[in-house]
Amino acid sequence: MNAPSSPSAGSSPTEPAPKSPGFAAEFKDAVTFRAFGLVLGGLLVQLAFVLSYVGAFHSPTPERIPVAVVAPQQASAKIVAQLNSLDGEPVKATAAPSTAVAREWVMTRRTDAAFLFNPKGTEDTLLVASAGGPSVSQTATQIAQKIEASEKRRITVTDIRSPNSGDGRGMTSFYLVLGWVIGGYLTATIMGMASGSRPANRPRTLIRLAALIPYAVVSGVAGAVIVGPVFDALGGHFWALSAIGTLTVLASATTALALQTLLGLLGTGLVILLFVVLGNPSSGGVYPAPLLPPFWSAIGQALPPGAGTTLVRNTVYFSGHATSSALWVLGAYAVGGAVLAWGASWWREGRRSATEVGSGAEASATV
Numbered sequence: 001m002n003a004p005s006s007p008s009a010g011s012s013p014t015e016p017a018p019k020s021p022g023f024a025a026e027f028k029d030a031v032t033f034r035a036f037g038l039v040l041g042g043l044l045v046q047l048a049f050v051l052s053y054v055g056a057f058h059s060p061t062p063e064r065i066p067v068a069v070v071a072p073q074q075a076s077a078k079i080v081a082q083l084n085s086l087d088g089e090p091v092k093a094t095a096a097p098s099t100a101v102a103r104e105w106v107m108t109r110r111t112d113a114a115f116l117f118n119p120k121g122t123e124d125t126l127l128v129a130s131a132g133g134p135s136v137s138q139t140a141t142q143i144a145q146k147i148e149a150s151e152k153r154r155i156t157v158t159d160i161r162s163p164n165s166g167d168g169r170g171m172t173s174f175y176l177v178l179g180w181v182i183g184g185y186l187t188a189t190i191m192g193m194a195s196g197s198r199p200a201n202r203p204r205t206l207i208r209l210a211a212l213i214p215y216a217v218v219s220g221v222a223g224a225v226i227v228g229p230v231f232d233a234l235g236g237h238f239w240a241l242s243a244i245g246t247l248t249v250l251a252s253a254t255t256a257l258a259l260q261t262l263l264g265l266l267g268t269g270l271v272i273l274l275f276v277v278l279g280n281p282s283s284g285g286v287y288p289a290p291l292l293p294p295f296w297s298a299i300g301q302a303l304p305p306g307a308g309t310t311l312v313r314n315t316v317y318f319s320g321h322a323t324s325s326a327l328w329v330l331g332a333y334a335v336g337g338a339v340l341a342w343g344a345s346w347w348r349e350g351r352r353s354a355t356e357v358g359s360g361a362e363a364s365a366t367v
Contacts, residue, residue: 056281062090068102071117109322129161131317133288166233174285177308184252205345220245254337262344279305
């Protein structure tokens with residue numbers, strides 16, 4: 001009879017497999033309050049995105065499109081009054097003293113169109129500049145054609161500044177600025193998520209701000225190369241576009257850095273809300289301000305996407321006219337974001353110091 005075998009030397013008894021905590025425990029561990037909050041936040045951003053874009057674009061309606069009117073003195077007042085009394089106020093007419101002045105107003109963006117009345121015949125002229133927004137030019141044309149048909153007159157439309165052949169429907173400015181804005185806030189976000197990026201103290205914030213400058217310059221130049229030499233969409237303005245791109249990226253990136261330093265993850269959500277959910281549909285890239293609902297029309301030029309789009313479009317097509325407000329807006333975001341980021345890091349340092357002092361005093365009291 002053989003003796004029972006003994007475990008080999010050096011072996012250890014088999015350990016029992018760990019017990020599964022069970023589905024309920026796993027669910028409780030996975031679905032934390034923080035996770036629920038993040039999912040809810042994502043849902044709210046998604047719904048806000050749909051609401052903002054559909055709200056802005058679902059039914060473009062003209063509202064007070066600026067139009068110059070050139071006509072003899074006795075007819076001018078009547079035509080201006082007739083245009084301004086149209087149902088829904090689709091246009092805002094202003095008498096111009098001459099055709100040259102009216103043309104200048106269109107090219108300097110004081111008006112979007114100019115109506116030239118011919119007192120010696122039945123065919124009038126409408127001057128438009130579709131490079132400033134083809135949808136507005138088309139809408140102004142439709143309004144003029146409807147009025148002329150009711151008066152048994154005809155209208156000839158003359159486009160005095162159309163988009164470049166490589167610019168299609170004049171959307172390149174919008175897409176270019178969209179890329180700059182997204183690149184700016186994504187880079188700031190990546191810096192905040194990178195290994196060793198916390199805590200966001202003042203020296204580290206200054207390092208991040210300094211790093212954003214060469215990134216913004218490279219982004220501006222690269223964007224100008226793409227829309228210029230590569231695709232010839234907005235050619236002939238390389239250095240101006242490079243500078244605009246640098247400023248736009250800085251405006252987006254420093255603002256994102258500031259909000260993320262101040263509010264953490266909530267700051268990232270706020271950046272997306274401002275720049276993507278609200279900024280893009282209100283920018284004037286798809287439909288210019290006169291075709292947008294009041295809310296989107298009001299906020300568009302106060303946000304980097306709208307200011308950047310206007311700055312690029314008017315620099316390329318309208319000799320830089322009507323760009324001062326856009327420059328101030330982008331400059332305010334760039335400088336204000338940098339100052340707020342530094343101030344937020346200082347504030348966080350103060351909070352951390354106060355917490356550490358309080359924890360040390362509490363520990364001493366318990367000894």
